[in-house]
Amino acid sequence: xxxxxxxxxxxxxxxxxxxxxxxxxxxxxxxxxxxxxxxxxxxxxxxxxxxxxxxxxxxxxxxxxxxxxxxxxxxxxxxxxxxxxxxxxxxxxxxxxxxxxxxxxxxxxxxxxxxxxxxxxxxxxxxxxxxxxxxxxxxxxxxxxxxxxxxxxxxxxxxxxxxxxxxxxxxxxxxxxxxxxxxxxxxxxxxxxxxxxxxxxxxxxxxxxxxxxxxxxxxxxxxxxxxxx
Numbered sequence: 617x618x619x620x621x622x623x624x625x626x627x628x629x630x631x632x633x634x635x636x637x638x639x640x641x642x643x644x645x646x647x648x649x650x651x652x653x654x655x656x657x658x659x660x661x662x663x664x665x666x667x668x669x670x671x672x673x674x675x676x677x678x679x680x681x682x683x684x685x686x687x688x689x690x691x692x693x694x695x696x697x698x699x700x701x702x703x704x705x706x707x708x709x710x711x712x713x714x715x716x717x718x719x720x721x722x723x724x725x726x727x728x729x730x731x732x733x734x735x736x737x738x739x740x741x742x743x744x745x746x747x748x749x750x751x752x753x754x755x756x757x758x759x760x761x762x763x764x765x766x767x768x769x770x771x772x773x774x775x776x777x778x779x780x781x782x783x784x785x786x787x788x789x790x791x792x793x794x795x796x797x798x799x800x801x802x803x804x805x806x807x808x809x810x811x812x813x814x815x816x817x818x819x820x821x822x823x824x825x826x827x828x829x830x831x832x833x834x835x836x837x838x839x840x841x842x843x844x845x
Contacts, residue, residue, distance in 0.1 A: 633795035633833075634708060634709070634737055634795045634833055634835065635659060635660050635663060635708070637793050637794075637795050637835050638660070638706060638708060638735050638737065638835060639663060639667075640793075641735055641791055641793060641835060641837045642704060642706075642733060642735065642837075643733060644667055644669065645703070646668055646669075647668070647669070647670060648669050648670065648703040648704055649669075649670045649671075649672070649701065649702050649703050649704070650664050650669050650670065650671045650672070650702065650703065650704040650705070650706065651671075651672050651673070651695075651697065651701075651702045651704070651705045651706070651727065652664065652671060652672075652673040652705075652706045652708070653673065653674050653675070653689045653691065653695075653705070653706075653707060653710065654674070654675040654676065654689065654691065654707070654708075654709075654710045654713070655673035655674060655675045655678075655681050655683075655686055656675060656680070656681065656708075656709075657680055657681055657682055658673070658681040658682050658683040658686070660706065660708060661673045661681070661683050662683060665683075669704075672687065672697070672702070673685075673686050673687065674686050674687030674688060674689030675688075675689055676688070676689060676690050676691075691707075691710060691711075691713070691714045691720045691723075692714055692715050692716065692719070692720075694723060695723045695726070695727055697727045698727070699726050699727060700726075700727070700728070700729050700730070700843075701727050701728075701729070702727055702728055702729065702732060703728075703729055703732050703733070704728075704732060704733045704734075704735075705724045705727065705728055705732065705733070705734045705735070706734075706735045707720075707724070707734075707735070707736045707737070708735070708737045709737055709738065709739075709833075710736075711736055711738050711771070711773060711778070712738045712739060712769050712770070712771050712772065712773060713769065713770060713771070714770075714771060715770070715771070717771060717773060717777075717778070717781055718781055718784075718785070721781050721782060721785045721787070722785050722844055725785050725786045725787065725840055725843065725844045726843075726844070728840045729840070730840060730841075730842075730843070731839060731840060731841075732839070732840045733837065733838070733839055733840075734782075734787060734837075734838045734839070734840065735835065735836070735837050735838075736778065736782075736835075736836050736838070737795075737833055737834065737835045737836070738773055738778065738833070738834055739769070739772070739832075739833055739834075740775070740794065740831045740832060740833055740834040741772045741773075741774055742774050742775055743831055743832065775792070775834055775836075778834075778836065779836075782836070782838050785844050786840055786841060786842040786843060786844045787838040787839060787840055787841065788838060788839050788841045789836065789837075789838050790837045790838055790839055791835075791836070791837040792834065792835070792836055792837075793834075793835040793836075793837070794831025794832060794833060794834060794835060795831075795832055795833040795835065
């Protein structure tokens with residue numbers, strides 16, 4: 617069980633390994649201004665503060681954040697911040713909860729400074745485990761009816777779609793990472809590798825093989841290269 621300061625309320629909401637991987641992806645400069653939305657219960661906010669960063673953070677349920685000062689943020693609506701305000705925006709396990717990912721990425725572009733970093737993480741529905749589940753059930757891991765009602769996962773976004781959205785709204789992709797690898801996915805990948813080479817070889821030219829086949833959560837680092845009106 618993961619805790620911070622001995623407080624059981626600091627249980628992680630994002631899956632194993634995400635927070636440390638996101639920190640590793642960021643180019644952290646002393647005093648950088650960071651927006652973390654949704655902030656959940658505040659674990660990642662605490663990590664950023666410990667790195668001596670200036671942080672704004674918010675959630676649709678700000679009361680669940682144990683660090684005081686969380687803003688009310690509904691990612692389906694315009695962000696309550698000025699344009700070109702932040703050096704970094706992090707959206708950890710948030711974009712699959714929103715109604716319109718195009719809208720929220722445009723908003724991230726607006727509030728980020730030119731050259732600012734954007735980190736987005738979301739369940740990787742392209743891994744072997746999720747593909748096989750879809751083949752037999754018609755649903756992806758993390759996106760069945762029970763999960764949608766319990767966790768609000770309403771929008772499964774494959775990597776190629778998210779990559780398209782980021783590029784469309786002024787971002788350049790810099791790094792693809794995954795939080796962890798499942799041994800079951802490795803086994804499936806090995807068993808059907810010849811099948812994949814035939815059917816997916818063109819598709820995989822633009823993808824990270826590990827990400828496609830065995831990554832659990834996709835972590836995407838991008839950079840704002842132009843303003844989008």
